[in-house]
Amino acid sequence: MNTDRPAAIPLLAAGAVTAALPGIEPIERPPATGFYLDARPQGLTLQHAETVDRDSGLCIDLLDGSIERRLAGGRKSPLARALGLKRRSRPTVLDTTCGLGRDSATLAALGCDVHALERHPVLFALLDDALMRARRADTPPAWLTHWQAFEHADAHAWLTPPPPRRFDIIYIDPMFAAARRKARPQKALAWLNELIGTDHDADALLALARGHALRQTVVKQHARSQPLAAPDRQVHGKAVRFDIYLAASPPAG
Ligand SMILES: C[S@@+](CC[C@H](N)C(=O)[O-])C[C@H]1O[C@@H](n2cnc3c(N)ncnc32)[C@H](O)[C@@H]1O
Numbered sequence: 001m002n003t004d005r006p007a008a009i010p011l012l013a014a015g016a017v018t019a020a021l022p023g024i025e026p027i028e029r030p031p032a033t034g035f036y037l038d039a040r041p042q043g044l045t046l047q048h049a050e051t052v053d054r055d056s057g058l059c060i061d062l063l064d065g066s067i068e069r070r071l072a073g074g075r076k077s078p079l080a081r082a083l084g085l086k087r088r089s090r091p092t093v094l095d096t097t098c099g100l101g102r103d104s105a106t107l108a109a110l111g112c113d114v115h116a117l118e119r120h121p122v123l124f125a126l127l128d129d130a131l132m133r134a135r136r137a138d139t140p141p142a143w144l145t146h147w148q149a150f151e152h153a154d155a156h157a158w159l160t161p162p163p164p165r166r167f168d169i170i171y172i173d174p175m176f177a178a179a180r181r182k183a184r185p186q187k188a189l190a191w192l193n194e195l196i197g198t199d200h201d202a203d204a205l206l207a208l209a210r211g212h213a214l215r216q217t218v219v220k221q222h223a224r225s226q227p228l229a230a231p232d233r234q235v236h237g238k239a240v241r242f243d244i245y246l247a248a249s250p251p252a253g
């Protein structure tokens with residue numbers, strides 16, 4: 001993680017946030033510099049003090065149709081192929097790097113039973129809030145029933161010592177050093193790079209995951225980046241690549 005950021009992120013509570021969020025301190029007015037969380041009526045929003053447009057910001061919306069759009073390729077999509085999803089298969093997946101929750105939600109919508117972890121307090125708070133809003137919607141999405149758990153935890157600590165429950169698939173999608181690209185990254189991505197930085201410990205997480213996954217560990221990478229370790233298989237998408245590490249002796253079936 002990026003260790004230069006402040007220890008706590010300010011939260012402009014405005015009386016709307018009920019739960020005490022770890023690593024986050026209440027404030028009464030927007031700070032002069034840096035990131036802060038704003039508890040707005042539409043949902044918890046990450047804002048930057050130097051942003052001119054105060055109505056903009058990063059608020060996760062799991063009901064905006066983006067998950068359904070990601071399902072367009074169904075089980076033929078690179079993500080589904082990387083996880084080896086077959087018709088009616090319903091593997092258990094530990095998403096160790098849940099982030100904005102898009103992959104977890106997509107996997108749940110594809111029928112996987114998902115248990116997700118996120119260690120950064122801001123990402124955890126934003127997504128926890130989005131999940132709460134999705135659950136309270138008039139018509140909650142059907143895939144929510146497959147998203148079984150979301151925890152504020154570092155996957156290294158969570159897997160050490162190994163928990164009694166094992167998962168068919170462990171999924172890792174770490175933050176990588178910003179790739180050189182022609183186009184400016186989307187604001188959400190640029191902010192996450194600034195807030196979280198690079199997950200330099202992803203190779204240690206892969207080593208840990210490989211000893212735990214019953215079937216396979218899948219690492220999502222930028223299409224042109226080096227694998228964390230030599231994979232058994234790869235699935236290529238447009239901009240990303242999935243590196244697949246098979247368990248030494250996967251269970252039959
Ligand atoms: C690239 S983002 C993941 C994006 C996510 N797959 C999605 O679909 O939105 C990486 C996230 O993993 C989190 N992360 C990285 N290493 C972690 C670890 N060891 N334990 C828990 N969370 C981790 C980071 O804080 C960051 O939010």
